[in-house]
Amino acid sequence: MPDKEIYSTRLRAGRRTYFLDVKEGDDGHAYLKITESRKTGEAFEQSRIVVDKEHAEDLLESMADAVRRLMAQQFKKEPVPVEKDKAYSVEEKREKHPQAYARWTKEDDVRLEQLFCGGKKNKELAVIFGRDPGAIAARIKKLELREKYGR
Numbered sequence: 001m002p003d004k005e006i007y008s009t010r011l012r013a014g015r016r017t018y019f020l021d022v023k024e025g026d027d028g029h030a031y032l033k034i035t036e037s038r039k040t041g042e043a044f045e046q047s048r049i050v051v052d053k054e055h056a057e058d059l060l061e062s063m064a065d066a067v068r069r070l071m072a073q074q075f076k077k078e079p080v081p082v083e084k085d086k087a088y089s090v091e092e093k094r095e096k097h098p099q100a101y102a103r104w105t106k107e108d109d110v111r112l113e114q115l116f117c118g119g120k121k122n123k124e125l126a127v128i129f130g131r132d133p134g135a136i137a138a139r140i141k142k143l144e145l146r147e148k149y150g151r
Contacts, residue, residue: 015039018034019034020033025146033049036048052137097135100132
């Protein structure tokens with residue numbers, strides 16, 4: 001069953017079009033899918049990134065900082081620093097989820113697929129992998145395990 005669309009918008013930028021889609025998976029977990037579509041000859045090429053709800057604010061802050069630096073570069077000025085306090089640190093997240101923000105290895109992906117096929121739920125997988133249930137849902141989505149196994 002396709003994920004439920006919550007919000008969608010489009011931005012045209014020259015030969016490229018960007019689609020920003022907020023969706024909700026079968027498990028109720030929301031995510032942002034950003035698609036860049038560009039015309040190459042007669043065909044269109046697409047690139048996508050998926051951002052889990054838990055990481056959306058961090059992405060927004062990082063993008064805002066990158067845009068400030070881009071604009072400063074354009075006008076050959078120093079970027080304006082932004083003072084901000086994060087609501088949490090990686091260290092704080094790792095107190096509860098020891099593998100929070102750690103890279104997924106190929107071995108992790110294989111094990112996740114095996115356990116997922118064995119019927120483990122996201123909460124159980126989160127405990128096994130030492131990660132947040134949202135991170136598990138995002139990885140399952142990235143690996144397309146639901147589509148692959150019809151769950």
